[in-house]
Amino acid sequence: VGSPKPTDQPAIAGEDDVVEFIRGMLGSGIEAFGLRDDAALVQVPGGGPLVVSVDSVVEGVHVDLSLSTPADVGWKALMGAVSDLAAMGAAPIGALIALCVPGGSGNGEVALGVMEGVAEASVAAPCPVVGGDISGAGQLVVAVTVLGSVAPGGSAVTRAGAAPGDAILVTGPCGGSAAGLRHLRAHTALGQAYRRPVARLREGDTARRFGAKAMIDVSDGLALDLHRLADASGVGFVLGEVPVADGATLEDALGGGEDYELLFTVSAADQEKLAAGFETEGLRPPRRIGVTVADATERTFRGDALPRLGWQHTLG
């Protein structure tokens, strides 16, 4: 998680561009690659649709081992992938872990530390680990694939379902992870949001059951993730406010990422029903932060154009 930066860059410079190219290369057989949605829907012969997603955590890119323990890295890798299930309104079935650890003395211990964190997050989610692979590498990489399902009769919530006039809601304050990272760097104690984020599985399921039309998790930054939802749905948005986590700045909240709060839309008619659903479930009420609009080029925050602030890998 670096500083927020605008990501309007030339072609094939950023993750979204490469993903677009790859999607074209793989043709129509592919239902989702990376950013088309948080997770893909796969039809299992003789069964219902499976919700699947893969997410990687790379040392020096997503995590810094001087600020996070190997167990923190394992926790975050599993929760980050489970958060993609939450953002589809799906329930976890299991996870597969591809672990790459540097060779040399002591790295058996790093591998065990990472898997300890994976095991802890696996219990907390809950999402059992059903398979894995260990390999040597020059740096620590943890790639987690998660499998999930939506209750019979329900449908997964994609990014593409928003229509003009929907309310835009978020399950909680954002920016806590970015602020936590700053605190860790300053050697203060407030790093939990960064070190041990929690996927909003119950919030995702509840949002799905009570009318969410489009949903995404805030993994790369609220601004960038909202742009992606709007891209997929073909709508614009007018954002009025953003809940900012304690200790975080507005810039953290807009562009910090890794908060794993869920961002979703609901029709004006379903807003009250949805609020009641969250209350019944004993969940924190989601905050209404704006509204979608028909003009897909209109994308404002407090009246000004909102840049695509957030975290994207540069692959130039």
Place this chain on the structure above:
Amino acid sequence: VGSPKPTDQPAIAGEDDVVEFIRGMLGSGIEAFGLRDDAALVQVPGGGPLVVSVDSVVEGVHVDLSLSTPADVGWKALMGAVSDLAAMGAAPIGALIALCVPGGSGNGEVALGVMEGVAEASVAAPCPVVGGDISGAGQLVVAVTVLGSVAPGGSAVTRAGAAPGDAILVTGPCGGSAAGLRHLRAHTALGQAYRRPVARLREGDTARRFGAKAMIDVSDGLALDLHRLADASGVGFVLGEVPVADGATLEDALGGGEDYELLFTVSAADQEKLAAGFETEGLRPPRRIGVTVADATERTFRGDALPRLGWQHTLG
């Protein structure tokens, strides 16, 4: 793929040991981690069992970009994972790709090259790509998760089903990949077995349907993989011969790995039926290379104890 080496090392020195520790840490919730089987079986609510596996290819560990193109790496990563499905007698449903590529100029091209090879192997298998994630990293890592299923009424073939007196068979000659790597290093033209291996999906399915009791793919070396099958099944073996690929040595065949031929057992009673099944399917007849025995400590090749020759990562 390094030179074959014996892997009887102290605790937590090799991949198998770390995997054993992790398996204990994750408790009984885990059905398979790494070497317990080629793939894990996961129950999908409202559906049949899903066969899942994950496999990584790491630059400098499994592949050398001076000998393989990025597209070769992508091909191999996908086929290696699909081979785990073949070894369960399962049919592919789809694959998820976690791609980590070094930052900096030109690496967008590496990412596209890798995915081109993934796409080619995806068509050849066939196994559609259903999801993916791209990240920066210090070195190229491709982690592939595959999902598969076994035809209704059938059961996946694990490593653990062998009983004493079973015939041991292999679907083809081994050592071709190791020999191919040597040829590549010597700049001759014989590198296809190393650069573009093919998973034995039809052979795996046919073996399953005609009585295979235990099965594994030769990914790390015939000797090591046979030991693993024997470990899982609680049997010993008497190996009489090993088919050696053209241009390969006996040591290549025993310890080279990455051949992706399938190694399986069948009861004496089912041998003829199985041979007929392979013939009906138009497949190369599997070669009988030995027999399983009740004494799990008896593990010989041509009368001498067979070392666990093969490829294991050292994580000490």
